[in-house]
Amino acid sequence: MTSVSIRDLTLKFGSLEVLKSLNIDIDEGEFLVLLGPSGCGKSTLLNCIAGLLDISDGQIFIGGNNVTWTEPSERGIGMVFQSYALYPQMSVEGNLAFGLKNARMPKHEIASRIARAAEVLQIEPLLQRKPAQLSGGQRQRVAIGRALVRDVDVFLFDEPLSNLDAKLRAELRVEIKRLHHRLKNTMVYVTHDQIEALTLADRIAIMRNGIIQQLDTPHEIYNRPVNLYVAGFMGSPGMNFIEGEISGAGDSDFNFASTQIPLARYPFAQADRPNHAIFGIRPEHVSCGTAASDEPFSTDVEIEVVEPMGADTLVWAVLDGKEFRFRVDGQSPLHAGQSIRIGFDPAKASIFDARSELRL
Amino acid sequence: MTDATTLATRPVASTGLVDGPRGGKPKRAISPRNVFIYGTLLLVSIYYLLPLYVMIVTSLKGMPEIRLGNIFAPPVEITFEPWVKAWATACTGLNCEGLSRGFWNSVRITIPSVVLSIAIASVNGYALANWRFKGADVFFTILIFGAFIPYQVMLYPIVILLRELGIYGTLWGLSLVHTIFGMPILTLLFRNYFTTVPEELFKAARVDGAGFWGIYFKIMLPMSLPIFVVAIIIQITGIWNDFLFGVVYTKPDVYPMTVQLNNIVNSVQGVKEYNVNMAATIITGLVPLFIYFVSGKLFVRGIAAGAVKG
Amino acid sequence: MNTFKLFLTGASALALSTSVNATDLEVTHWWTSGGEAAAVAEFAKAFDATGNKWVDGAIAGGGGTARPVMISRITGGDPMAATQFNHGRQAEELIEAGLMLDLTELAEKEGWKDIVNPSNLLDSCTLDGRIYCVPVNIHSPQWLWLSHAAFEKAGVDVPSNWDEYVAAAPKLREAGIQPLALGQQPWQSNLLFGAVQIGVGGLDLWKQVNIGKDVDAAGGPDMAKVFEAMGDARDMADGSNVQDWNQATNMVITGTAGGQIMGDWAQGEFQVAEQTAGKDYTCLPGLGVHEYLSTGGDAFYFPKLDDAEKTAAQLELASVMISKQTQVAFNLKKGSLPIRGDIDLSAANDCMKKGLEILATGNLLPSGDMVFSADTQTQFNDLMVEFMNDKSITPEDAHKRYVAIVEDAD
């Protein structure tokens, strides 16, 4: 059963097209993350779903109903904002009750819903406080609670964790995931943080300039990005890209400078390949030292910078004149200036047409 | 816990201090910078306080002393007679009741005018900031244009308007006039203030099912105290001090205090009684001054919120 | 024009009458100085004696402040019951628009035509044969007021005419006395000019220029002399920094100034200061040269009200204002001349008596308000006040600009 469906959604501000004919179907109980850099239109899309922006063309369905022209409060959604957007002059309880009061719900029903939400989010002791007296994490819990009490099928999150510090962000992230498992609501979640996207999402939609680049599971997006943009956007540190030529038709090679990478193991999507291509390999798919020699491809590189990050270490090296990053175990005793052997399996790589930037 | 951390920390042995700057930087109370700042501020303060001082001192002197002495000298013999005269017995035409006659009229004019003008301007600002609709900017521009129209120019058109509405000469008519002429600046301030309210708050309220008025009364109003204070002060000051509208659009039994002030100051009976004029001037200004001093801090906060963003 | 008339009348039908007591009449005027207020009190007393009530609507600041109030209220459909206006041409349009009460019946009944003297006063209240206002006093602006104390101090005899006065000016200066006191308001400079014009230029010239609007006469050598005299006056007034006319009068009263050219209303100030004409001060009509007075004055108009009781009370007020007793009481306080010739003013002082004599001999001129529109008057005011304050303007320049205004005058 589809929970939220977006058909040919277009949004224009004057002559500027902000969202271009988008189509998304979100299943019931699905956790969809809209991911992209700032200005890509992801928050705008969320506001359209919520009904806070009037769209220029297309349709929006929620729970099977056409809500394209429906008021936000009647769409059956709850929304959580980046800045929490708590009403400063109301207590936590007042904040939770405000929407319900507007819907003229009976008092006892309001009370029981608040009690339930407070229990779920463990904010019972805070109910009488004002937002100003809460910490950032507590505020965001209350903001989630405000969506919760509405007892709706669809939750919309607009970068809810961006204002929190790293530690709290990780905690609340888990909590949102737990909440999703427990409530099984449909959730649409906007973020620019790929870790959040990868950890939370059932599916991720990567957006750029008002267009969805790829809509798929985190695994697919990570391992099989459909284009150069998605490949570069996902992963931190980012994928290594090397520009070069593909030679041969069957078991071809990728050539750049004096290096040749055999592509026999690479699963090409189609038979005809352009000459000019970009080869991408993630730093974490590179092995080094003795293990490197076991890989289908291996070569020597010179280390420029070593960045120990605790659990692992990021190494910046030079591979035949190109900058090349790879990740090694945190315990590896590497140092700048050293020469080392690295290797990887081209099957794990991604190769893109240099002109169209699409995956080959 | 603390013990553990201290123990775990590798102690760094002190290697001793060498000569040179050590510890907190010494601060001198009388630095050239402070002398400059406070000196300038004191000088400026004298410029601002001088007229008030002259007003008060003069109002406490008798006429002979004024004629002889200099205006900055404190009174040799303090007399409250000018104050009594200004308040209770100064004459204009046949009425010798001083300013007291107009005081309550001013109150009766000011309160409804302030309430009406602020109510309308705040809703305007709110609609302009949060519910933009097509053409709103055009109307707002015209409104700002209105801020530049000298009142005198609009006297006749307003007379015609009030007559057509059938409220010429009534208190409501006067309140309407104050509302109209207060609207440009107030709307500007309110609009600027409401645009500083986070948009997400407004969105959250819409998701919560609150409409135009619901958001205004339940969300915006309770968090706008500072800007309301600014608006109230500006309006009370303006309306209380207004002379032209008060005299043109009402009649003698509801003339505001400023009409009496004008009469006292402009009815010269022989010599100008500067002391009475000054006392009358201070008395007339007391209400706005009082309100201003009571709410000075909120005023600055409100101004900050109403002017910074635009 | 017609539509305007229509909505004016339509609007007055909407007029709100908020007073409870129908016989309360609100009277607007700008008489707020000491002598003036005392005079108004006489009107109020007399009117209250008829059982009605005078509601005083004094607005200080002169016609400039009061006039917008009056016009707004009359056109706004909420008029006062009576209002002061200079008679002359100022209220013509309000009458034409049908906003003023017609007093003709009352005037005929009481025979105003016979009692008002000089009769041209009533003429200026008359439009198309109907009478719309009550003249209450005669004012003549061409008086020179001299302080005995000042001349005594300077060691000169009190002058008996303009030329002697000009000659005495340096002596006054030496003695630290302001020779001529002049208020800064524009109309005072123009009044000075009017007085100099009749005093120095004489009657014929005055008539040719002011009534005949004769541009040649205005540009002629006689007028040049008038402007030279104005130059003298400017030198004598140099250093006079007061604003209001009665502040200037007060300088004469206290002897800090030698003299002032001001209308007969200055008389009221001397009276309030308890000074005696001939002993403490001297008054010279027509600057002591040509003893002519132009007669203007104040009048009261009665806006139309749609309340019969009020209308009756308005007529009653008009009748009270013109009655013998009130005229005497009012004008004695005001220092002006009464508008009827049939009353006994034995209580009048020297100056008033001088005025009455001139009135009786008929050496009279219409006032500036009657011959020129307010617009032209204001242009004269501006020119004269500019001239009196700016020494870079020569009498010749001022003369030229004067002629230009006369050319366009209406």
Place this chain on the structure above:
Amino acid sequence: MITTSTPAATQRPIRLFRNKAAKIAAIPMILTAVVVFMGGTIWTIVFSFTKSKLLPKANFIGLDQYDRLWSSSKWGIAIENLLIYGICSLIFSLVIGFVLAALLDQKIRFENTFRSIMLYPFALSFIVTGLVWQWILNPDFGIQKVVRSMGWESFSFDPLNNQEIVIYGILIAGLWQGTGLIMCLMLAGLRGIDEDIWKAARVDGIPAWKTYIFIVIPMMRAVFVTTLVIIASGIVKLYDLVVAQTSGGPGIASEVPAKYVYDAMFLSQNLGQGFAGSTMMLLAVLIVLIPWAYMEFGGRQRD
């Protein structure tokens, strides 16, 4: 799956009635803008082409009133005065207001006291302001006399009685009344500037005055816009202060346009002339305001 055949949940709202409540709430503003300000302005312009005297009458005479207006030396003086006053008032208000705000922003003691002292004149009307300064500047009582009595006999400071400088005498009073508010606005603007800017400037060794002029002031655009609207509207409307202080004198040396208009309408009883004067004033305002409106609304993107 969704059933695409589901009829729309609601009728498509008609454009005009979208935001209905907001539009209804804006009616007073729209009426004021259109009926009063626009209507009044058009009415004024129309009657400026007539020969109206005491009452507005539609007897058109073309541009005669404008001829007369521009050939009048009084109007010329009024315009000149307004220009001098306007430019000086604008510059001094902004400079003094900003400098005072910057001084108060130095984390000084007694900030509240100083601020109150500078702001209190704002609570007083122009009439009162004019009277007090007339009194202080009066050569027979005020500063001039005091200085002379201290022994400096030749000292001369009587701006209100000197044609050349009378407008500056009015300026002194105008600044006294208005700069406090400007200072407050500026202070608010300064407080809105990120502290880090100052830290960055300090680390970079940029002198304070340079930081103010090149970094802080450009960041305070919004405050300056509001301030300009307030100052400029005050300048155009300058009337009460002049009347209270000098009544346009000495002579006609301190006439201003608003006073010219008022006097034409109510002293000269020449409405047409007054309306012609006000039309010129409104025209001047429009010339200033239209670029502003364009900057404020035209160039800006909606977000």
